[in-house]
Amino acid sequence: MSIHSGIRVNMLPHVYNPKERPWCKPENAATEELKNQIENCPSGALSYEMNKQTDH
Template sequence: MEHKEYTNGEVNIIWKPEKCTHSGMCVKTLPKVYNPKEKPWVKPEHATSQELIDQVAKCPSGALSIKKEE
């Protein structure tokens, strides 16, 4: 399974495109972080780690997950 990782230095957002149902929950919740029209489309530096964790927990498809930096 292919995935992409985006980090803010504290947490990594892992995106699995094949699981994504494009509900738009990420874009609606944190529009400064998620912008599908830009590359990269995920910019985790535009939110706190806790905001990212809270938002990813709302992803209905499970396409987004969090991995904390070691």
């Protein structure tokens, strides 16, 4: 595990667990938590794209 992946695990341990499969469970965090963590990723290795909102 790299230093940067260790930071991800420490910030959101309920989302990232390298000992489990699947190791990444984004459904365990709120959208804002994920966005904040990704935007603060020191390596820039993570990114996200928001779903487009549609009017019903």
